[in-house]
Amino acid sequence: MATSPTSPPQTTPRPRGRQPTFDRNEALDTALDLFWRHGYDGVSIADLTKAIGIAAPSLYHAFGSKADLYREVLRRYGASGIDPDEITQAPSGYEAARLVLERGIAAVTMPGKPLGCMISSGMLMTSAENADLAAELRAIRATTRVALERRIQRDIDDGHLPATTDAPTLARFHATLLQGLSVQALDGATAEELLAVAGQALAAWPDSPPPG
Template sequence: MKQDAKARGGRPWSFDRDAAIDTAMLLFWRHGYEGVSIGDLTKAIGIAPPSLYAAFGSKADLYRRAVERYEETRGRLDLAAIRSAPSLPEAVRVLLTGAVAAVTERRDERGCMISSGLVACHPDHADLARDAAARREALRGRIVQALSPHAQGERLEKLARHLAALMQGLSIQARDGVAPSELSDIVEEVVAGIAARLPGG
């Protein structure tokens, strides 16, 4: 395996830490935080538990790194495409179509790791749940930013909250195995509803 960063004391790691984070991301995305054990992680990554703890500190710390990797590689909004859409309904279509693609792209990792992650958990993991909630709120903020050329003020804030909730619902529906075409039908209903409420709609 590739030797990546160095361990404490200057010795190189005997495994690729980036690949390990990617592997952990897929496991946590597929099974949730509480559904993945240290044994599952070490087996999938191909290292012993002491190496995992030395590299990442704890399972919770590795989970945080995995969530960050998800946001960097899977959880981004196409802000430019949304902002440059010709109308509010079209901007919402771009946003939600991208969301459907993201939550159905992989066969074994359905849904959004952040939208449906740690909604309920053991009290020992409350800090991770708070972090997940903060990330969901940050997503709502990015929706506001993306739609700001098309709506303003209280209307924009309410619409962003509505769409964030809808995206969470799409994530759960995807985890339940609902087909992308059915999720796309939901998107079109939402877009039609927004268009109908516009002046002249």
């Protein structure tokens, strides 16, 4: 970038610390696999540096801290999941719930990947020193539930669901089921078995009110 005529000559500052000599995306994929399989508390800095093939100073230089690396991994993991906008823009609350459950089942039973969901099952129990990070995960989980609640409420407001439908409870029911599906996958349930469970839940969806 050209400097202003009145500005003093600028030199490129020398970066601090050791420069990374590894592929960042490959490192993130390696870290994702470790955190997914073993959880945040089950992965140490030594585990990460050994798996990625770098020294600890390089890891800190590239990612800042273990917590920051975990945050970046969560963003990478979440990018392939369901977006809250997809939920709110679904044709109906029912279709939104079906999308959430089917997409969730596909994620927790993906061939060649660890079972379960990093977000649904992540940091449910952790040490006090990681409370802030656990709170961030709870907030991420809440975005799906809140989006589903809003879509259900819109159906209620538009008269497509009975006025007695409790949108927050119905949304939380499906969010609870979504987390349970992750645990069931970890316990060995197949995608077909989990889809049958989702079908049972959707069969209990509130009936549309009769035409006025």
